[in-house]
Amino acid sequence: MGWGQDGMASLLISHCRLYDAAGVDADGWVLVDGGIISQIGAGGAAPDADRVLDAGGRLLAPGFIDVHIQGAGGADVLDATPAALATIAKTCARCGVTSYLATTVYKPDQDNRHLQVVSECIGRDLGGARLLGTHLEGPFISSQKRGMIQPDCLTAPSPSALDAILNKTGDGLAMMTIAPELPGGLDLASALVDRGVIASLGHTSATYEETLRGFDAGINHVTHLFNAMPSLHHRAPGPLGAIFERPDVTVQVIADGVHLHPSVVRLVFAAVGASRFVTITDGMQALGLPDGHYTYNDILYEARDGAARYKDGTLIGTALGLNRILARLVQFAGCSPATAIRTVTENPAAILGIGERAGSIKVGYDADLVLLEEDLAVHATLVGGRVVYQNNGD
Structure with missing residues (x-):
């Protein structure tokens, strides 16, 4: 390399x-x-x-693997430059991360140059963490659970829309977050799996039954558990009920104590077990920088005390490095540091199919x-x- x-x-x-x-x-x-x-x-x-x-x-x-990071060190994947990806890579290295997926959005009917730049930089020496590929959040997600993702980054699932994305990402697409309840969502999940892309449930309004159908179609991973999905209800368990009872499904967790209350982090860790748990940052460009105001996708946000929010209070990511979130996981879940470390090494390596050489x-x-x-x-x-x-x- x-x-x-x-x-x-x-x-x-x-x-x-x-x-x-x-x-x-x-x-x-x-x-x-x-x-x-x-x-x-x-x-x-x-x-x-x-x-x-x-x-x-x-x-x-082992070096940490962050499968969900959008930016760091003042740079964002959307900047669409090799220099931005290098800044992210170097900032990741300061936090113990040696590999990452460039997490970003797709904008239908726009040039999406940032996706081409990511593909061109996979395998290059960026001076820090290795760039393994792209994780796309959308565009096949629920408009009701889009969170920070803007409406111009959404479209209906279709073979032509997927082809347009693949034309930009090529073999660099490693993971895609999708909502299985959308018309055509199950077919899309199967198409991704057939191409060796990880289909991840997220930004979804799916019911319990729709979630199970998504798992049967090949979805085997979950994007930032609890966030951007319906809450667990005792008469309508929604996606969470299905996720917890499927031992073959792994889950991303932002274990910072803000995206999830510490007691919920503890509950999830106990419920799914250490082997299904993948700690992520969902990091923004403010990661590794002081508190202040920054811009994501042309919209102003504030990073304060490790959390990033839009002006309306919408929580959009974290500014904490992965090693700091791991320290919080140890505290919240009461697990050993070695166990916490496995959630950013062995587990993501296995999910990405690189467990025979990394993690x-x-x-x-x-x-x-x-x-x-x-x-x-x-x-x-x-x-x-x-x-x-x-x-x-x-």
Whole structure:
């Protein structure tokens, strides 16, 4: 993928603790060769390498994967430039993220250059996290549950509309959020699955029965659970009732304590289990920046205390980095850091079909890694064995 010459040199990460290892001894080491993990060990004499990164006893975890992020560092996917995607990639790296899906919208009858730019930048060295593909929120979603998504980003499901999108995204479309209750929605879900695209339920007004039909048509993932969908009612369970009882369906959760109350985060974690839970940011361009006013899709919003809202109070995303949201998940759900980390590593890697090379620390896997403090603050982030971010205490 062209991650730079220094990424091809051998690297020894010494004095680390694997995030899921028993005990507290910091005598572990990982050898990286050619951007791939080649050896893992503990104690004794570590092998020689061209470079050594002393972890200083910190936790070493797989790099995080954010499947739902629209912008960061002042940039947005809609900016439609490689520079914007690079800014997002570099800001992601500051938060421990080594791979991301560029999440955005499609505007029918417009040029949608941003989708072409994303496709052209997949696999490029952006100086930070790897760009894996596009996650489209819509345009086949409910107008009643569109949230921050503007009306000009919606259209009815049809083969021709899907073809127009694929002409822009090519093989870069990795995930699409759809509402299965729309006429033609089930056929569209099946068409996406046939193309290897993840069909994700979201921005939907579906009933319980319509949701189940969507799952039977191939939908197996859920976009920001609870948000932009009907609430759970004891006589009309809606999509949530169907989601909770389907063990083959994974769910995205914005576990920041704002999009969902901490008690609901705890409830979801207990109900679906750690293996179905995928922590996301739903990050906006304000992610990684101070509180202030910013613009998304030409509409002003305010980022304050980690939450992004339109002037009317509509919650539209987060400005918190993924590592900070993970720390809140640990607090709210009462789970271990290792368990929380799996929700941004093993789980999304499996969903994206890259679990045989990413999401774990194993020999033969990509050396996409993050060194973490005890509170999950990021000390260093590596992509393909290259340090793309390091906190030097500045």
